[in-house]
Every structure is written in C-alpha cells, then in structure tokens.
Amino acid sequence: MKRLALGLGVAVVAGAGIAFAVTSPRPVAAERLDAIAAIDGDAAAGETLFWAGGCASCHAAPGAEGDAKLMLSGGVRLASDFGTFVAPNISSDPEAGIGGWSIADFANAMLAGVSPRGEHYYPAFPYTSYTRMNDRDIADLFAFFKTLPSSDVASLPHQIGFPFNIRRSLGGWKFLFFSDQPHVTLGGPDTEIARGQYLVEGPGHCGECHTPRNLIGGFVSDAWLSGAQNPDGEGVIPNITPGSKSIGGWSKSDIAYYLESGFTPDFDSAGGSMVDVQKNMAKLTSGDRDAIAAYLKALPKRDNGWE
C-alpha cells in the first residue's frame, strides 16, 4: 500500500514534470535570433511580405480601406469554436503597439508564437504558418513594420472560455500540432513550385482556413488545402486542391488571374473573407501569383475536407 502510494506519487510528479516541460514556451534558438538581427532589413521588400502575410486583414481597424490598412490598431474579431479572438494593436506605438519590440521579440512572435513576456500566443495568430518564413524575410518585414504609423488604441482582451483561457495549455497544443515542416512533399525540384509552396505554406497561411481541423483545432492529416467549414460564419471555405469540383478544373493561368483580379473563369467573383485576401494577392508580383498557382496545381488531389 505504502509502495503503491509512493509509486503514484512519483508518477504524478513525473507527469507534472513532463507537462511542465511540454507546455513551456520555447523561443527561437539564440544563434538564429543573432543571425536575423545581423541582417540589414529592406523595408521595400518587407512590404511585399506584409501583403502576402495578410497582416492588415486582421490588424487594421475593421473595414479599413486604402492607406488606413497601414494603421495596425487592431480590433478585428475572429469567432471560433474556442471563443472570440480580438486582433491586437501591432502599430509602431511603443506602448499600445509593438514599437518597443526588438527584432528578437518580432522573430519569436512570428517563428515560435512566443510573446516578449515569454507567453504562448493563440494560433489565431498564424505563426503556425509564419514559422516557415526565412531569416531574410523576417528581417525585411520587421523593417517595413518600423515604417508604419502608430496608434494608441488599446488592444482588447480575447473572449475565450476555460480551459483555453490558460495560455500555458497552448504548449500542449503546440507539442501536438506546431511544426515548421512542409505540409506536402512534391516530387522533383522546381523553383517556381518551391516559391509557391513557400508563399502558400509560410507567409500566405492559406491552409489556416482552407484545411479542415479536428475537435481541438489541429489540422486533419492528409487533407491539406481540401477545404473546411467556415470557422467564422456560415458556408464553407473551398477545396483548392486539384480534387476540387470547382477550382480543380481551373488552369494555372485561371488561378493566377483570379488572384490578380478576383474573377473566376466564369467571371463570378471572390466572396467572403477571400475578397480581402485577393486584394492582398493583387499586390504581389505576377511571378509570385504564378508560383502560387503552380504549387496549387501540383498538390495531391483531395476530396472536400468538410464532407
């Protein structure tokens, strides 16, 4: 009996130790942070990443258009099964925004989902995709953020229920689902497809909406970009693999033209949250839009992820 109690006690302590280790926020390795800090960031190149990454779609004020999209005062609300997330102020204001951040703070947020205070971010902030970005792009994007205006609008708290309101628990989620590895392995080296893969799986974070998730918010395996229930409202987010009954029949140039103009081959248009995403994609170079299209055409066929 005594031995059993001792055994249980050891197991509980060991379990707690493992849980503590697993849920502990892990910033980017010091050597990589140093390498990023050593890069002289190019703000003009960073602007392309800003649009590719869709930063303004969540962090500009709701409904902002034109130059107002560069004022990242936050406030867009993202409804989900776990509660409502409110995008924070990430303008250059040193108090209300991220103007006081170092490049290391920025890299830890983007690549590791860890805040300057050492806490986990919720993956509503798609660091789960941004983690695939390279050092140069992180440095360039940070340089562009430095050029943006400041707003003193205070960030609002997320409205998240128990147990998801315990940030530490996100360590367990990250342990299960957070990885910087490619989502698909495509045969043969092709620089255009590789560029498309980088844009889609990294900064573009297309899979965050276009891939179905399980009950605790991890991606369903073998369903990459196969479409999903709309997390933020009615309807679905389309399947964008060659297995899609709609988009699967589009040519590479159809996809590129859609990203440029918002028009489908039938001259229907983008709708829902894709309207804003398409406007962002229109700011990329035609070469980058072609690369995204090439990657989507090269994906394995998948049945609709929401069915």
Place this chain on the structure above:
Amino acid sequence: MKFRTLFAAALIGAAGFAPAIAADEPQVVRQEMMKKVGGATGAMAKMVKGESEFDAAATLAALTTISEVAATFGNYFPEGSETGMETEAAAAIWSDRAGFEAAIAKFKADADAGIAAAPADLDGLKAAFGPLTKNCGTCHETYRQKKS
C-alpha cells in the same frame, strides 16, 4: 392495372412538372441572373485583358444587361428562399436588407454611369469597368457565402 397507370402517370407528371417548378424558384431565377452578369462581365474583361478587340456595341450591350439585372435582382430574395436549390445567399441579405438593397442600387448606378458615358475606346471601357466590377467583391464579401 389501375395502380400501374396511376404510377406511370405520377412518374410522367413528376418528370414534366418538377423542372417547371424549379425554374420558377427565386433561388434559380437569381442564379441565372448572376450568370448573365458573369457573361457580360466576361465579355468586357476579355477586351480589357486584350484577348478580344474593343467593341463599342458589345460593351454597351454588356453594360445594359448588367443594369437590367440589377434593376430587379433584389426582388428575388423573398422570405422562405434563404436555403435550397444550392443557393449561396448569405443570411445577411435578410438580416441587413437595407444594406443589400443599397449594394444592388450602387451596382445599377455604376452600370448606368457606364451606359451614359458610352465608352468609345478601350480606355473608356477600362474607366467604366474598374468601378463597376468593384461591386462584385464588395457585395459578395457580405452577402454571398460559398457552399462548395
């Protein structure tokens, strides 16, 4: 024998009648209307892209089609047509009727402005096409929700 005749009559009736009903459903009517807009938009887009020659008459015809559709499009969203027939109409059409009607009115006004300007060359078409087709995404962002 009698049952068989009735059954056959019912089958023929269903086959003949069902499509007739479907074609009158507001969901189907409005889908066909949007397809007409897509066709008109495509005709102009091909000229804008340089895939076809600028054609003043075809441009005017396309703008007129869009104006005519926009004039009555809002009439085909009665209560009870929120679902069915693969409609992609968003609930916001019924919860924000005024906003929806205003979006259609703006679409018609932009088409009518294009007709009034009567584009005589490609630059004229581009000047009408840009503002007009901005309405597509603006309206679909709120009032259309993909179902597949």
